[in-house]
Amino acid sequence: MAFDSILFLRPYEAEVDTLSEPTCLHDLNLDQVVTALTAGREQYELARFFYAPLRSVEAVRYRHEAMQQLEAPALLEAVREFARAMLGSRQRLEQAQKLHYEHQRKRLFLSAVSDYCRATRSFARRLYELDLDSRGFLGLRDYLASYLESAAFRGLLQETEQVRAQLAEVRYAVHVRGVRVTVGRYEQEPDYSAQIEQTFAKFRRGESAHAQLQLSDALQMNHVEAQIVDRVALLYPEPFAALDRYCEHHGGYLDPVIGRFEREIQFYLAYLEFSERLKRGGLRFCYPRVSARSKEIAVEDGFDLALAAKRVSEGEAVVPNDFGLSGRERILVVTGPNNGGKTTFARMVGQLHYLAALGLPVPAARARLFLPDRVFTHFEREEDITTLRGKLDDELVRIRQVLTEATDSSVIVMNESFSATTLSDALFLGSEILRRVLGRDCVGVYVTFVDELSSLSEKIVSVVAAVAPDDPTVRTYRVLRQPANGVAYAAAIAETYGLTYESLRRRVET
Numbered sequence: 001m002a003f004d005s006i007l008f009l010r011p012y013e014a015e016v017d018t019l020s021e022p023t024c025l026h027d028l029n030l031d032q033v034v035t036a037l038t039a040g041r042e043q044y045e046l047a048r049f050f051y052a053p054l055r056s057v058e059a060v061r062y063r064h065e066a067m068q069q070l071e072a073p074a075l076l077e078a079v080r081e082f083a084r085a086m087l088g089s090r091q092r093l094e095q096a097q098k099l100h101y102e103h104q105r106k107r108l109f110l111s112a113v114s115d116y117c118r119a120t121r122s123f124a125r126r127l128y129e130l131d132l133d134s135r136g137f138l139g140l141r142d143y144l145a146s147y148l149e150s151a152a153f154r155g156l157l158q159e160t161e162q163v164r165a166q167l168a169e170v171r172y173a174v175h176v177r178g179v180r181v182t183v184g185r186y187e188q189e190p191d192y193s194a195q196i197e198q199t200f201a202k203f204r205r206g207e208s209a210h211a212q213l214q215l216s217d218a219l220q221m222n223h224v225e226a227q228i229v230d231r232v233a234l235l236y237p238e239p240f241a242a243l244d245r246y247c248e249h250h251g252g253y254l255d256p257v258i259g260r261f262e263r264e265i266q267f268y269l270a271y272l273e274f275s276e277r278l279k280r281g282g283l284r285f286c287y288p289r290v291s292a293r294s295k296e297i298a299v300e301d302g303f304d305l306a307l308a309a310k311r312v313s314e315g316e317a318v319v320p321n322d323f324g325l326s327g328r329e330r331i332l333v334v335t336g337p338n339n340g341g342k343t344t345f346a347r348m349v350g351q352l353h354y355l356a357a358l359g360l361p362v363p364a365a366r367a368r369l370f371l372p373d374r375v376f377t378h379f380e381r382e383e384d385i386t387t388l389r390g391k392l393d394d395e396l397v398r399i400r401q402v403l404t405e406a407t408d409s410s411v412i413v414m415n416e417s418f419s420a421t422t423l424s425d426a427l428f429l430g431s432e433i434l435r436r437v438l439g440r441d442c443v444g445v446y447v448t449f450v451d452e453l454s455s456l457s458e459k460i461v462s463v464v465a466a467v468a469p470d471d472p473t474v475r476t477y478r479v480l481r482q483p484a485n486g487v488a489y490a491a492a493i494a495e496t497y498g499l500t501y502e503s504l505r506r507r508v509e510t
Helices: 023-027 030-038 046-051 057-070 073-097 102-129 135-148 151-168 193-199 223-235 237-249 256-280 305-313 342-357 391-405 423-439 451-455 488-496 501-509
Strands: 172-177 180-185 289-291 297-302 321-325 331-335 366-370 375-379 411-415 443-447 460-468 471-481
Touching: 023 030, 023 342, 023 375, 023 411, 030 046, 030 256, 030 305, 030 342, 046 256, 057 073, 057 135, 057 256, 057 289, 073 102, 073 256, 102 135, 102 151, 102 223, 102 237, 135 151, 135 256, 151 237, 172 223, 180 223, 223 237, 256 305, 297 342, 305 342, 321 342, 321 471, 331 342, 331 423, 331 451, 342 366, 342 375, 342 411, 342 443, 342 460, 342 471, 375 391, 391 423, 423 443, 423 451, 451 460, 471 501
Parallel strands: 289 366, 331 443, 331 460, 375 411, 411 443
Antiparallel strands: 172 180, 297 321, 297 366, 460 471
């Protein structure tokens, strides 16, 4: 199979630039993760790749292979070196486009192409020195070998070296007399720099380290410098004419596959760097086993990625959780006290499935996950007066859309739906929706204050946000598989009306 992409197993999967952000990313706080991942890499427009989850297990494995290979220090350093060199080449091009003077602009273009050729040859050589086994990097290595031997690249390299050599032979002298500047061929005139330094040595105060001023060819020339170069071009027309022809012929020098690799590899690098920071905080990531058929799910020490990034940066601990579905089980119904980690748990379930569909390591010690066609979310929203709908009406409209679009391969995450209704309404609506979700055989999680929903079907698993055994006011943030304890709704009412233990205690104290 010819190599085309380090991210996508098939070329048709690589069209991502027209995608918009899925709604679920905001509900799952994955938009925060994407923002953190892409910070400092804006020029690569990586966010689009996070909008395109994969649909086949083989495509996921393709990414797993590449990313596991990339974790090897030697390959990682080679890739980073190539990325830095390519970035430098593109920065030269961007600088060249901002320059006013043609000769300087073309000379900078020549430097950018030279950097590209050198980076590509060096990277190809490094790949051949490494022991590779992933399909993506093996395909890239073979592609680079073929490309370097192609007539197109050999011609580009040869002409680049020839034009650089011709320009390097240019020697000229500048004579300044008053306001008159004369440019001529260099005829072995004496160099007055040593004499000038000696003349002004008596004005030196103390010894200082020798410093040589480096004038970057990326800087905008002033009009005097530009006119000097114009005169030099008249003195040496052949090398400057060669430079003109070079720029005209090689405007599209960048190989599209190499350019695509340079962009796509940043997707892996960004996630590796992000996850490495969390690993240093004691958290674990794993490559999940994924299946598009089996809905047997098992996760050990999973955690909310967005919350973990925040807590680790603040030096605080993260509480991981386990969960699973087996046999005919499909839905996790989460109950328990407010602020006990129910929403965080629901987000974690959605995040794990979405990240697994991106072919990335997931935030867990071990994981076996279902590969969804889509992840749907239904979270509480602020009332929007522009829709002319009440809050309950808006929730029903949104859940109707989810149920219309969801398939038996979807994952649905519902959090605190219908919490503004009465208990009887929440029970009725929740029961109807869960029956329809189960009827579609979807995998999902449903956070609720209605304990009765946790025993609605044998396909439902009850999990409860636990509290400390000796003090029910202390949240452990552990979510355990156990029957609902029958006080979730009471706790919600007490929280709403300020009748919790903590609220009453504060009132008594004051």
